[in-house]
Amino acid sequence: MTAAPHASSLSLQHLVRRFGVDTAVDDISLEVNPSELVVLLGPSGCGKTTTLRLIAGFLAPDAGDIRVDGSSILAQPPHRRDMGIVFQSYALFPHLSVARNIAFGLEMRRTDSAATKARVQEMLRLIRLEDFAARLPRQLSGGQQQRVALARALAIHPRVLLLDEPLSNLDAALRQDMAREIRLLQQSRGITTIMVTHDQTEAMALADRLVLMHDGKVQQIGSPEALHLRPKNPFVARFIGGSNVVRGRIDASARMVLRNGLAITLAAVYQGVGAASLAVRPDSIGLGVPGQGGARVEGLVELCSWLGATVEHVVRLSPDVVMLVRGPGLGPDAAPRQPAGTRVTLHWSQADEFLFDASDRPVPASACHFQLNAGVQ
Amino acid sequence: MIDGLARVEHAAVSLLVSLGMALIGVPLMLTLYLSVFDEKLILFPPHAYTLNWYKQIPAIFGAPIWTSLQLGVTAVILSLLFGVPAGIGLSRHRFRGKTLISTMLLAPITVPGIALGLAVYIVLVSIDEQTGSAFTGSLTGLVLAHVMITTPWVVRLCLASLATHDRTAEEAAASLGAHPLRVIWRVTLPAMRPGIIAGALFAFVISFENLELALFLTSPGITTLPVAVLQYLEYHIDPMVAAVAVAQSVGIAILLLLLDRFVRLGRVVA
Secondary structure, eight states: OOOOTTOOOEEEEEEEEEETTEEEEEEEEEEEOTTOEEEEEOSTTSSHHHHHHHHHTSSOOSEEEEEETTEEOTTSOGGGSOEEEEOTTOOOOTTSOHHHHHHHHHHHTTOOHHHHHHHHHHHHHHTTOGGGTTOOGGGSOHHHHHHHHHHHHHHTOOSEEEEESTTTTSOHHHHHHHHHHHHHHHHHHTOOEEEEESOHHHHHHHOSEEEEEETTEEEEEEOHHHHHHSOSSHHHHHHSTTOEEEEEEEOTTSEEEETTSOEEEOSEEOTTOOEEEEEEOGGGOEEEOTTOTTOSEEEEEEEEEEOSSEEEEEEEEETTEEEEEEEEOSSTTOOOOOOTTOEEEEEOOGGGEEEEETTSOBOOOOEEOHHHHHHHO | OHHHHHHHHHHHHHHHHHHHHHHHHHHHHHHHHHTTBOOSSOOSSOSOBOSHHHHHHHHHHHHHHHHHHHHHHHHHHHHHHHHHHHHHHHHHOOOTTHHHHHHHHHGGGTSOHHHHHHHHHHHHHHHHHHHOOOOTTSHHHHHHHHHHHHHHHHHHHHHHHHHTSOTHHHHHHHHTTOOHHHHIIIIIHHHHHHHHHHHHHHHHHHHHHOOHHHHHHOBTTBOOHHHHHHHHHHHOOSTHHHHHHHHHHHHHHHHHHHHHHHSOHHHHHO
């Protein structure tokens, strides 16, 4: 990713937005570099859409500042902010043709008609809908409408492109094509972009950096890889990679004891930790047979589903605790399928184990403890 | 068996539809039939048929029809001027007193016409007494009263047409650089077009047919068609009234058919 010569930077500084007693956006700060694509990711109600609407100017923040290229845009109404927005519902103008939709922003800027025409042609070529210029939006498929919405937003040379769940109205096959298309367009034009989504896969596929949000707060900012490999708290671990998370206490022999008495042997020693949460991703857990060494915990297979590329086992550790285990479904490394009712042991290595203290901060391992493990067995 | 059931079902539906058609159609057909009786009184069977009653309409009812047309058109224009912005404001913005304003705007539909007429009459008379003006019995007074009962229909239909309209289209327009007024002109109003047309049509029909308000507010010089028909009925019982009714129905039907070419009325009203 190289910054285009005119690409803008965007800076959110301690943004706060309340709705009555709810704080939808709670002190959010973010620096977006020129030509970067940043994805705001999180479950519904986490404040990501509100943040986008604050940037677009449809909402005013209660506190904080929004800067483009260093100067505040808070005083500017939406129509002066030069933001290109693509909405989840496409939001095309139903009474205008595809060409007129794309030309709309240029007409508002009183661009002369020859230049407008040329720009519309360029955009139509870009989205490969040259033959559809005269059609009305309702005569297009969902994917085509979304491309028109994208072209309409890009036609005005926006300083920042805002994408609000741009793929969630499309069916699965189309979604991947469209995601690639958005990424290629964004990269080739070097346009600074903020995208909002609740879909983790979509976010990972598109983002230079991810901003994971929950309850109006930023949970973690970083590359998709960083969030995957170094989650900052149990929420991040659970949301990215779908980690199994259990809460309990670390006892004297470095085991994690859950409230129901279930004990899990940890891969590492953690000193000075009492109450803690343990997170392990489904794909870093291996299954074994009881009696084998190195087991972390034992359980009963409840469900085995083969999904082609992967095979998933739901393993019940105790009446109220289950863990999801995922292994490769095909090829030489394919995980053996264990039928429901089989007793199995769960294994994982130290690198795949994430421990968080009572205030949900990550706890580094103090030492590896193979000896202790052996003792517990 | 299933076939038999389907046939019974089909028959039942046909029966209900015919009953409904009859309910609407029979009075209309009877009126049409009466309007061509060549009798001074309504006698059955008539000894001959004539179109004379229709020929006399302009002479007897020409002035009231003209008054009603002027009144209807003016009331429609004014209620569009108030109602369309009110509809946009009520559906698009949140402000203090919104519920109150929306109730006030829609309330005249729910108040009996005769009570409304009396109230307007009393208000106009007191204004005239206080200021020496002459609203009572003037076209201005009538127009004001009619705007009160036609505006709710415009507001209602505008609200209905905006309820299904995707608001994000307006936000998209703003983000593309459109000033709020241009958003209304270029995006909101085009989306409201069917609602506005249907609202204007309803408003016109409501005004044109209104008797209760006009009863209190007309004066010898200015009489609307419904009042003129009522006055005529006090002294004559002949097929003239039927002819006027038919002419009026046909006029409104033609208006509806014309409008249906521009907007699918069924879609707007449903």
